[in-house]
Amino acid sequence: MNIELINTGSELLLGRTLNTHAQWLGRQLAEHGFVITRQVTVADTSAEIDDATRESIAKLLGKTMRPDATVLAQIEKYFTSRKRVMLESMKVQALVPEGALVLPNLHGTAPGLAMEVGDKWLIMLPGPPRELKPMFAESVVPLLVRIFPDREEFASRTLRTVGLGESRVEEQIAPSLQPLVARGLTLGYCAHMGQVDVRLEARGAGREELIREAVGIVRSELRENIFGEGDEELEAVVLRLLAERQQTLALAESCTGGLIAHRLTNISGASAVLIAGLVTYANEAKQKFLGVDLETLAARGAVSEAVAREMAEGARHEAGADYALAVTGVAGPAGGTAAKPVGTVFLALAGAGGTVVEKKFNAFDRETFKELTARQALDLLRREILAAKNPQA
Amino acid sequence: MNIELINTGSELLLGRTLNTHAQWLGRQLAEHGFVITRQVTVADTSAEIDDATRESIAKLLGKTMRPDATVLAQIEKYFTSRKRVMLESMKVQALVPEGALVLPNLHGTAPGLAMEVGDKWLIMLPGPPRELKPMFAESVVPLLVRIFPDREEFASRTLRTVGLGESRVEEQIAPSLQPLVARGLTLGYCAHMGQVDVRLEARGAGREELIREAVGIVRSELRENIFGEGDEELEAVVLRLLAERQQTLALAESCTGGLIAHRLTNISGASAVLIAGLVTYANEAKQKFLGVDLETLAARGAVSEAVAREMAEGARHEAGADYALAVTGVAGPAGGTAAKPVGTVFLALAGAGGTVVEKKFNAFDRETFKELTARQALDLLRREILAAKNPQA
Numbered sequence: 001m002n003i004e005l006i007n008t009g010s011e012l013l014l015g016r017t018l019n020t021h022a023q024w025l026g027r028q029l030a031e032h033g034f035v036i037t038r039q040v041t042v043a044d045t046s047a048e049i050d051d052a053t054r055e056s057i058a059k060l061l062g063k064t065m066r067p068d069a070t071v072l073a074q075i076e077k078y079f080t081s082r083k084r085v086m087l088e089s090m091k092v093q094a095l096v097p098e099g100a101l102v103l104p105n106l107h108g109t110a111p112g113l114a115m116e117v118g119d120k121w122l123i124m125l126p127g128p129p130r131e132l133k134p135m136f137a138e139s140v141v142p143l144l145v146r147i148f149p150d151r152e153e154f155a156s157r158t159l160r161t162v163g164l165g166e167s168r169v170e171e172q173i174a175p176s177l178q179p180l181v182a183r184g185l186t187l188g189y190c191a192h193m194g195q196v197d198v199r200l201e202a203r204g205a206g207r208e209e210l211i212r213e214a215v216g217i218v219r220s221e222l223r224e225n226i227f228g229e230g231d232e233e234l235e236a237v238v239l240r241l242l243a244e245r246q247q248t249l250a251l252a253e254s255c256t257g258g259l260i261a262h263r264l265t266n267i268s269g270a271s272a273v274l275i276a277g278l279v280t281y282a283n284e285a286k287q288k289f290l291g292v293d294l295e296t297l298a299a300r301g302a303v304s305e306a307v308a309r310e311m312a313e314g315a316r317h318e319a320g321a322d323y324a325l326a327v328t329g330v331a332g333p334a335g336g337t338a339a340k341p342v343g344t345v346f347l348a349l350a351g352a353g354g355t356v357v358e359k360k361f362n363a364f365d366r367e368t369f370k371e372l373t374a375r376q377a378l379d380l381l382r383r384e385i386l387a388a389k390n391p392q393a
Numbered sequence: 394m395n396i397e398l399i400n401t402g403s404e405l406l407l408g409r410t411l412n413t414h415a416q417w418l419g420r421q422l423a424e425h426g427f428v429i430t431r432q433v434t435v436a437d438t439s440a441e442i443d444d445a446t447r448e449s450i451a452k453l454l455g456k457t458m459r460p461d462a463t464v465l466a467q468i469e470k471y472f473t474s475r476k477r478v479m480l481e482s483m484k485v486q487a488l489v490p491e492g493a494l495v496l497p498n499l500h501g502t503a504p505g506l507a508m509e510v511g512d513k514w515l516i517m518l519p520g521p522p523r524e525l526k527p528m529f530a531e532s533v534v535p536l537l538v539r540i541f542p543d544r545e546e547f548a549s550r551t552l553r554t555v556g557l558g559e560s561r562v563e564e565q566i567a568p569s570l571q572p573l574v575a576r577g578l579t580l581g582y583c584a585h586m587g588q589v590d591v592r593l594e595a596r597g598a599g600r601e602e603l604i605r606e607a608v609g610i611v612r613s614e615l616r617e618n619i620f621g622e623g624d625e626e627l628e629a630v631v632l633r634l635l636a637e638r639q640q641t642l643a644l645a646e647s648c649t650g651g652l653i654a655h656r657l658t659n660i661s662g663a664s665a666v667l668i669a670g671l672v673t674y675a676n677e678a679k680q681k682f683l684g685v686d687l688e689t690l691a692a693r694g695a696v697s698e699a700v701a702r703e704m705a706e707g708a709r710h711e712a713g714a715d716y717a718l719a720v721t722g723v724a725g726p727a728g729g730t731a732a733k734p735v736g737t738v739f740l741a742l743a744g745a746g747g748t749v750v751e752k753k754f755n756a757f758d759r760e761t762f763k764e765l766t767a768r769q770a771l772d773l774l775r776r777e778i779l780a781a782k783n784p785q786a
Contacts, residue, residue: 274672
């Protein structure tokens with residue numbers, strides 16, 4: 001089977017937009033055992049891309065466009081539920097080539113379409129990610145599974161690790177997995193800053209058993225460096241662990257500037273756990289909101305083990321939280337000194353059992369620094385929660 | 394002229410890697426007046442991609458591979474300067490198809506190649522960004538300029554707007570720009586959530602004048618909806634305006650959960666302006682850190698005009714800042730009511746001249762909600778700063 005992904009968009013060719021759709025769809029398809037053979041980006045010239053594409057394709061295939069009552073009703077509902085007026089011109093979005101399957105759009109107006117053309121299928125999806133992604137999951141995956149019932153059965157699992165580099169992860173697991181690779185296991189690595197995903201794939205008979213054995217080996221080699229499976233993010237794991245224990249969290253962020261709070265609050269349900277996040281950039285804010293001692297700031301400097309400790313303990317006390325996580329460092333590019341160069345950072349975690357402080361050196365550009373530091377801080381919290389006795393257990 | 398960009402990489406098709414090269418090259422080419430016509434990604438099967446690709450292409454074109462002394466010397470130098478041993482097998486990287494121009498690689502071992510094939514040119518670049526990017530700037534751009542000496546000269550400018558939808562921006566400027574489009578102006582739009590970029594391009598003689606006229610028209614039509622030019626982000630503009638006025642800022646974020654603080658602190662120099670960001674998710678945190686009245690919370694609810702106002706005024710007072718920006722809303726998917734459905738949000742800005750509160754309705758998924766709300770809040774601040782008298786002027 002060949003799968004070709006066609007992206008339309010002049011803004012992609014001009015480099016104004018990053019093609020995140022190609023990655024997302026590639027990944028989703030791979031999760032279901034389909035691999036894209038070729039990806040093409042072509043220009044579009046119309047502002048109304050989805051409508052124009054739908055019409056051009058109908059023309060190319062010699063199909064006439066017909067109004068679809070279900071799509072029209074869906075578009076009308078979209079507008080009335082948002083208390084917006086539906087322009088007459090919007091009705092063009094309810095035109096569908098004859099014989100096409102309509103994929104409902106629950107988050108927008110342009111529907112998706114699937115058409116059988118000879119022995120091929122053409123599937124058309126809308127551009128906005130918040131429309132494309134649910135449509136892919138809810139309509140495209142079930143359709144593909146139905147269209148290709150006899151494709152080779154496929155199994156995969158992804159284990160996500162934190163705290164080890166890619167080569168370190170590979171060194172640690174590849175030798176023990178060698179016999180399974182010889183039996184057909186496929187092994188892939190995907191590295192982000194401070195996080196490495198290990199992807200295990202197998203096809204045909206015995207695939208589930210092969211994957212199960214592989215997961216066992218990876219888990220026994222990498223132990224607590226594995227924080228989750230599949231798409232689960234570190235921040236979601238941390239929130240889940242705290243919610244299970246009915247424990248609360250406060251944050252005191254200096255150099256990460258609110259990124260840890262932003263990550264945690266991307267997860268629905270964060271409000272049950274996160275009491276407050278204090279982004280204390282200025283020294284006066286560290287003093288005022290966290291009770292950091294002016295003398296400590298003067299004697300040790302804002303980027304120091306002592307200030308990190310006082311920030312965490314102050315945040316825990318002020319917010320009345322079970323845990324408080326604090327971060328202070330030199331994000332750069334300015335502000336580094338010989339003793340504390342750009343990239344120096346202290347992480348502190350205060351809990352019922354006391355306070356731990358870790359020093360890291362993350363000498364990268366500002367955004368990478370923030371990303372890596374936020375991940376290290378969340379991981380410090382995760383390890384401490386797991387090491388503590390679960391008060392609910 | 395047609396330009397086709399071919400990316401090789403199975404990891405791109407599997408979605409393990411995001412194709413940032415395509416965006417970077419598209420943008421670089423556009424900056425020099427070249428536009429990619431089509432971009433294709435194909436799989437590769439070899440670990441030694443660059444070598445295999447070079448060899449396959451030579452074969453395809455019927456060219457023999459010959460060792461190139463300059464490339465060999467470059468590779469040897471690369472290894473000795475890093476005190477590493479050069480393996481005999483590395484010498485394959487010095488093989489070059491006959492007749493090819495060698496593009497030196499100053500940051501790695503595999504050279505770039507440029508070959509004239511009939512009336513076309515084939516340019517091959519290495520994969521790692523730190524090798525590709527300098528090679529493109531230092532070798533490819535001069536080569537393209539030399540190959541296409543009589544291409545039309547090119548000029549472009551991008552104006553960035555906030556607060557209007559794409560169709561609204563288009564309605565407002567397209568009619569007045571029509572005569573300039575007839576004279577050769579190219580007009581492009583790129584929409585993000587709540588932000589629309591207008592790109593103006595012109596070629597040939599009179600291009601600078603055409604762009605200047607177009608910028609004048611767009612500015613007079615869209616006025617204060619234009620926040621910047623080129624790549625400048627809204628948060629950078631806000632920071633610049635405050636720094637110029639020697640004014641400071643505090644944030645009180647509920648539903649944006651730290652995203653506004655994160656955006657602002659991505660900019661180097663944020664520490665001179667941002668005193669503190671308070672992510673007050675829990676009601677107790679709103680009360681404790683911002684002094685929001687318990688009675689107001691009980692009577693009006695956390696998502697209300699009154700609480701937004703008290704959050705902004707409390708943050709301004711507590712942090713001792715010139716301005717304080719506050720956000721409270723229902724990000725969803727849970728937490729909506731009939732009176733305050735998911736998407737309801739109040740923005741408040743407290744300053745020396747008083748407090749303004751705006752109500753918005755951003756009914757999107759959680760992450761889009763946060764992104765749009767953060768942009769609206771930053772824009773409220775930008776407009777208020779511009780409307781106030783500059784104390785430094």
